[in-house]
Amino acid sequence: MPGLNISYRCCDKKLPLYIRHIEVEAIAGQFRQQLVDATCDRMPQETLASVDHLNVNGIPFELYLDKDNIVHDETNQPVLGICEFDPGTPDAVMVSVSPVSHMANAELVQSTLAHEFGHVVFEAPGWVVSAARGPGLFVDHTNYPYKAHRTTTPDAEHLSSQKVAAKSSNEQLRCIYFAELRANEFMGSLLVPRLQLARGIKELAPKHFVTVSDIPCSDPKFPAFTQQLAADEKFGFCFMKNLQNELAERFGVNRRFIQVRMDRYGYYIQETEWD
Template identity: 30%
Template sequence: MALNVEYPCFGSGEPTRLSAEAIRRLGADLRQRLLGYQARPFPPTDLFRRAASLRVNGRPLRIVWDAGHAVHDDAGKPVLGVCEHDPQEPATVMISLNAELLADQPEILRSTAAHELGHAIFDMPAAVAKGAARAFRSGAVAAGDAAPIDWREWRADEFMGAFLAPRRQLARAFAREASAFGAAIRWKVINEIPTPYVAANDVGWPAIDAIAGALAEEFGVTSAFIGVRLRKYGLVG
């Protein structure tokens, strides 16, 4: 049975300008419906199986996952993943994850899968409706590279972040870990949600890094990923 996903969009299927908070709510909600509420690493195969059939704003979307082959861009350069639509396959999106790069990196495999799922949800309905071939590829960017914001990539990243580490679950786990380190927990309201907050200067950045490492293991992601979410959610500063 197809799982319903809804967000404001134009008649073409293109999303309206969504706020980060709206995207995060959608990502967290879909995570709960697909994989449950608990903050724990999930087997990627569970995601592949459960996110194979969606209905996005009333449009059916079949997702075919492949994590068993190498994936390259148009120039032949290896990339982490790709989300694409073939006009010959109506209402079907293919998400391919690079087995050569990700086989021994389950944390990166999860984040790449969630990122590409974000593209499938937000970018592919319009492509499918138009019968247009379209692809979105994930790859590493060299340090120091500067480029204009790609809003489609930003949207997929915000979705990924909330899908893998929903705000409420991460805030609860962060408060627990921070308390264990003796950090002073302060509280503030963000988007009408009481949120624990730790001043890094109070506890020290080495402690914040240690907390991020513990949370990374709990959520099945990298420490760098947790560090980004802590800042974006306003849990540390």
């Protein structure tokens, strides 16, 4: 398929430069619109897996994908996915995602693949540039330690939360923390975009006895108005759960994924717990 072209604010090393989550959402939109039509809700896994080369901020590279074999980390433990770069093949990045098995259902495999693509978009250009620059003019190239890079997705929890390291004095830990946050936000915005979710809610809410209304939003990260979803009958919790389950089916993710996206996009959920 044609290569994907992505651009965003970066430094001279082609690393992301103070990218906020709302910008990650827009970058995921750039990526998505080159793969599927705006009327599409579910991102077909075969479409996502067909991406084989990208040009990110003017840095072209190939992408090799393996989703047929169980992935293992450095300690030989099975993990969900890996994104890695070997300076021995400086114009290519490798993504490996474990297939459906006892440790991952189809929805988790899809989420992992989207998460790894977040690393491809935001980390890989810097890896490629770093390898291309190599040592300085007066450094012995023969024994120069070219650096390999790898990010690992060990389990499902990794796709929804990160250990608090944003204020760590360890620069490497801080970089890893923000890289994982970006990859998770990219994953969420790619698989369940804001506009498509709003469209799905509007269509399905009446079926599940959920009322949608506009309310003022004081959060500057969101539009002036957001939407309230109200299911205030005795079985309101059950109605809301059914709506989220159908949305999850529609987008090819799980219910928790939909809950996170609703929260991320500023939806206010009003429901009544049943006895």
